[in-house]
Amino acid sequence: MSSTTTTAGQPVPAGRPAAPRPPQPPAPAGRLRASRSRRRRTLTVLALLAPALLGLAIFFVYPLLASVYYSFTRYDLVSPPEWIGLRNYEYLFTQDPKVWIATLNTLWFVVFLVPIKIIFALGIAGLLVRAKHASGVWRTVFYLPALVPPVASVVAFVFLFNPGTGPVNQILGFFGIQGPLWFNDPAWSKPSLVILGIWVMGDIMIIFLAALLDVPREQYEAASLDGANGLQQLRYVTFPSITPVLMFAVITGVIAALQYFTEAAVASGVANGKAVVGEGTGAALGYPGNSLLTYTQWLYVRGFSNYQLGYASALAVLLFVVASIFLILLLRRFKAFTPEGTA
Amino acid sequence: MPLHSSQHARLAAVAALATAAALTLAGCSAGESGSDFESSTPTSLEGTVSFWHFFSDREAGVIQSVVDDFEAANPGVTVTVHEGQDDEKLRKAIATGDKVDLGLSYSTDVVGNFCSTGAFRDLGEVITRDKVDLEQFSDTVRSYTEFDGVRCTMPVLADVYGLYYNKDLLEAGGYTAPPTTLSELQDMAIKLTTFNDDGSIKTLGFNPMMGWYENSAAHLGPLGAAEWLNADGTSAIAGSPGWTELMEWQKGFIDELGYDKVNAFTAGLGQEFSADNAFQRGSVAMNLDGEYRTAFIADQAPELNYGTAPMPVIDSDPELYGGGYITGNIAGISKGSKNPELAWALLKYLTTDTDAVVKLSNGLKNAPTTADALASPDLEVSEQFQTFLDIMGDPHSATTPPSPLGAGYQQTFEDFWHSYQSGAVDDLPAGLAEVDTQINDSLSLVSGP
Numbered sequence: 167m168s169s170t171t172t173t174a175g176q177p178v179p180a181g182r183p184a185a186p187r188p189p190q191p192p193a194p195a196g197r198l199r200a201s202r203s204r205r206r207r208t209l210t211v212l213a214l215l216a217p218a219l220l221g222l223a224i225f226f227v228y229p230l231l232a233s234v235y236y237s238f239t240r241y242d243l244v245s246p247p248e249w250i251g252l253r254n255y256e257y258l259f260t261q262d263p264k265v266w267i268a269t270l271n272t273l274w275f276v277v278f279l280v281p282i283k284i285i286f287a288l289g290i291a292g293l294l295v296r297a298k299h300a301s302g303v304w305r306t307v308f309y310l311p312a313l314v315p316p317v318a319s320v321v322a323f324v325f326l327f328n329p330g331t332g333p334v335n336q337i338l339g340f341f342g343i344q345g346p347l348w349f350n351d352p353a354w355s356k357p358s359l360v361i362l363g364i365w366v367m368g369d370i371m372i373i374f375l376a377a378l379l380d381v382p383r384e385q386y387e388a389a390s391l392d393g394a395n396g397l398q399q400l401r402y403v404t405f406p407s408i409t410p411v412l413m414f415a416v417i418t419g420v421i422a423a424l425q426y427f428t429e430a431a432v433a434s435g436v437a438n439g440k441a442v443v444g445e446g447t448g449a450a451l452g453y454p455g456n457s458l459l460t461y462t463q464w465l466y467v468r469g470f471s472n473y474q475l476g477y478a479s480a481l482a483v484l485l486f487v488v489a490s491i492f493l494i495l496l497l498r499r500f501k502a503f504t505p506e507g508t509a
Numbered sequence: 510m511p512l513h514s515s516q517h518a519r520l521a522a523v524a525a526l527a528t529a530a531a532l533t534l535a536g537c538s539a540g541e542s543g544s545d546f547e548s549s550t551p552t553s554l555e556g557t558v559s560f561w562h563f564f565s566d567r568e569a570g571v572i573q574s575v576v577d578d579f580e581a582a583n584p585g586v587t588v589t590v591h592e593g594q595d596d597e598k599l600r601k602a603i604a605t606g607d608k609v610d611l612g613l614s615y616s617t618d619v620v621g622n623f624c625s626t627g628a629f630r631d632l633g634e635v636i637t638r639d640k641v642d643l644e645q646f647s648d649t650v651r652s653y654t655e656f657d658g659v660r661c662t663m664p665v666l667a668d669v670y671g672l673y674y675n676k677d678l679l680e681a682g683g684y685t686a687p688p689t690t691l692s693e694l695q696d697m698a699i700k701l702t703t704f705n706d707d708g709s710i711k712t713l714g715f716n717p718m719m720g721w722y723e724n725s726a727a728h729l730g731p732l733g734a735a736e737w738l739n740a741d742g743t744s745a746i747a748g749s750p751g752w753t754e755l756m757e758w759q760k761g762f763i764d765e766l767g768y769d770k771v772n773a774f775t776a777g778l779g780q781e782f783s784a785d786n787a788f789q790r791g792s793v794a795m796n797l798d799g800e801y802r803t804a805f806i807a808d809q810a811p812e813l814n815y816g817t818a819p820m821p822v823i824d825s826d827p828e829l830y831g832g833g834y835i836t837g838n839i840a841g842i843s844k845g846s847k848n849p850e851l852a853w854a855l856l857k858y859l860t861t862d863t864d865a866v867v868k869l870s871n872g873l874k875n876a877p878t879t880a881d882a883l884a885s886p887d888l889e890v891s892e893q894f895q896t897f898l899d900i901m902g903d904p905h906s907a908t909t910p911p912s913p914l915g916a917g918y919q920q921t922f923e924d925f926w927h928s929y930q931s932g933a934v935d936d937l938p939a940g941l942a943e944v945d946t947q948i949n950d951s952l953s954l955v956s957g958p
Contacts, residue, residue, distance in 0.1 A: 240955070243604045244626040244844070253954070261950045263921070330777015350776035439722060439781050453720065455927060470597045472917035473622045477954055 291374035312368030349437035352457035555585035571872030621911030624656035629841030666875035667837035800897035804874035832905025
């Protein structure tokens with residue numbers, strides 16, 4: 167009795183028509199060629215990716231692994247690290263006197279600085295899209311502050327807002343308004359930096375402008391014909407079209423706010439009358455009244471003023487974890503606004 | 510479940526990566542050790558020595574001129590100078606190997622950590638070998654250049670703090686001499702203060718705001734013989750009555766003027782290290798500052814009619830008058846130095862050669878630290894500068910003790926003082942006890958429980 171076999175190896179009784187044959191695998195020589203070809207393609211891809219992978223390994227993976235390792239050690243950069251288990255984390259969560267004020271200050275910037283800056287940037291971009299005359303000039307005017315180095319812009323702002331000699335309070339005084347102490351008042355120091363943040367929002371504004379110019383005009387016309395008012399057009403036409411750009415702005419803004427350092431540090435030093443570079447900068451950080459002490463500044467102080475690199479690494483690891491959680495939440499949230507998310 | 514070959518490969522790759530990372534971390538963690546000192550003083554010196562310091566611009570030129578003198582006296586030696594290097598860069602460079610032979614820091618706060626970790630090597634061996642007389646330095650200067658019995662640094666000039674007063678403003682207020690106690694200072698300051706029509710402060714007799722310019726806990730401590738650390742390195746702040754008296758005086762002074770008014774006035778003052786300095790502009794009649802201010806005034810406000818004196822002291826112990834806070838630049842030899850003998854020769858020259866110390870002092874307008882330099886006829890001493898040399902020699906002068914925490918313990922205390930002066934603290938003793946706890950907790954993180 168003769169029989170054939172299926173590809174699964176099951177015998178098929180003779181006399182019954184065999185199932186249609188699936189495509190046969192290539193002959194051994196063909197398989198070898200295909201395999202070589204695949205390997206060559208893989209190697210080519212790897213070779214092309216090598217610089218990026220190398221950079222990722224050296225500048226991201228290694229520092230990340232090193233930080234995690236050092237966070238479990240007592241380490242001062244000079245002596246060999248000494249393994250102390252979870253002691254740094256125990257200190258962080260139960261004993262560090264300033265980590266929570268630094269965390270709250272940082273979260274304040276995440277909650278207020280990022281949305282306010284984005285709203286202003288989007289608003290200005292929306293106005294510039296509608297500009298009929300001299301639009302190039304206006305775009306330049308609003309973008310230029312973003313080109314000023316952060317240190318220079320902060321120094322200029324602190325002088326402008328100096329309560330005794332700055333022009334801002336003098337102008338307010340002209341209208342009968344008693345200006346606040348701005349960078350010298352714990353209640354006003356962070357809002358003062360938000361004003362600075364709005365002034366230098368040109369980098370985000372220009373991206374929004376490009377995105378808004380890309381929104382098809384026909385969609386607005388169609389929405390208008392359907393009776394959609396301005397707000398409805400914004401909600402149902404503009405936002406869905408610029409969601410990827412909005413997501414980019416929010417994510418990069420949140421990451422930058424979590425790492426907020428330079429502007430706050432320079433503002434503290436200059437407002438405190440100690441605009442000195444290098445010598446003992448740690449002492450002025452946070453002025454006034456720790457209101458400008460951010461998480462990354464505190465990390466810096468513990469690492470490089472107090473020589474606690476192990477503890478500073480624990481702070482860095484926690485920041486990385488928190489930033490990652492923020493990113494995941496934001497990405498999930500934004501997914502809901504994309505076509506895939508709403509499908 | 511048995512693993513497929515691809516899973517084996519992935520596991521092996523992860524294991525290899527982890528092993529490589531661990532080896533790399535272990536290998537990169539600590540800098541290498543350098544060469545040892547020789548058992549006897551070398552008869553001739555040859556080679557290149559790298560010298561890292563923080564000075565820049567004009568001050569770097571002063572340092573360079575002394576280095577040139579050293580090279581002229583030692584023709585076989587070349588000094589490679591790296592200027593403008595702050596403590597953070599210096600520490601990183603030391604940690605990564607043999608780039609630094611000799612390092613000069615602006616802060617005595619690094620001494621505790623640099624000595625205890627070995628970043629700067631113990632100089633005891635060569636000091637004994639070359640019979641360097643440490644008695645030429647004052648007790649205070651000796652104390653801030655060593656830690657826990659290890660002398661890893663030598664002093665390169667000193668900063669001394671005292672009272673600057675505007676003679677014209679004091680005379681206009683009916684005063685002919687500066688105050689000697691803190692209550693006198695407060696009385697005079699209040700009387701010398703002027704107000705605008707709206708009640709805000711126009712000029713201030715003395716600005717008591719903690720954190721402003723040189724108003725720091727470290728600089729005020731000697732005025733009340735206040736103590737920072739116990740012998741075992743733990744905090745002594747809560748148990749030191751001098752701190753309580755100083756803080757209560759300062760808070761009372763602030764309250765008399767009004768915290769908000771003083772804060773608003775302070776906010777409008779110019780930058781400390783600019784021509785807008787409040788004392789140089791006459792916005793404050795008296796001010797706490799270092800001896801280096803004499804050079805700034807000579808340069809930026811030569812017409813200012815001013816005098817200098819020791820800072821007034823607490824009323825309960827007027828005997829303390831005459832002393833003040835002393836600190837200074839320090840220099841040491843890196844643990845990774847490949848040329849420790851050359852570095853030691855340069856360090857010895859910078860810190861003990863009378864001509865070099867006098868030249869540095871005249872150029873940088875800092876106080877010299879050796880007895881011979883202080884007595885040198887070549888030392889340029891104005892009437893105002895002499896005050897600081899007198900303070901330096903006073904037995905009541907003091908410094909901040911070295912600690913493995915660096916300046917961390919001072920920052921913790923000053924944070925509390927800031928809260929206290931703003932009225933946010935009700936219970937001073939309990940607050941000071943909390944400061945002790947915070948410092949000790951931080952210390953345990955650095956040094957172990």
